[in-house]
Amino acid sequence: QLRLHESGPGRVKPSETLSLTCTVSGGSISRSDYYWGWVRQPPGKGLEWIGSVYYSGNTYYNASLKNRVTISVDTSKNQFSLKLNSVTAADTAVYFCARVFKWLSNALDIWGPGTLVSVSA
């Protein structure tokens, strides 16, 4: 059974770079049926799509974050990563990684449990 799990620091200082990794287990990240995405949720608020990456490295970003975000994939480690630079308190959120299944009309069908990242000095 495919599983996703986020990892990375739980606290980042303002103006620094938030870095998270999503490890995919139980299946290959290189299958052409899937994209891999990041979604975040500020405390008590709704969901926000950050962006997605294909195993080839093609990326799609939320325009509101585009200048600060980089999503990459490492097929040798079966991982994909998120970097968000110049963070502020507004970037405090639970960050989820998820699989995007093309044949389910690009639905996010498998999610990691999420990891809380707090931006504070």
Next chain:
Amino acid sequence: QSVLTQPPSTSGTPGHRVTISCSGGSSNIGGNPVKWYQQLPGTAPQLLIYSNNQRPSGVPDRFSGSKSGTSASLAISGLQSADEADYYCAAWDDSLNAYVFGSGTKVTVL
């Protein structure tokens, strides 16, 4: 401000039916498939509906989705206490070139 508009909350008694609306525009719901996600308290979202009205394997048929024009709806019949959760609609937006979520609806079982 979410691109897709949902009511903040709705409620119902066990066994009854509730519906959640999701209003968008021609660049999102009007032209692309709608998905629905359920988020139980303290957990990650789970896919409930894709392609407007299709259920993934394992999702009970008490959950059903529909779409008309630039609006979509999720219906939950035979409401159970386990259905207390936040529900989000979502769709690709061709103008924003982004995957957009609704504002979320909290379902309370009375």
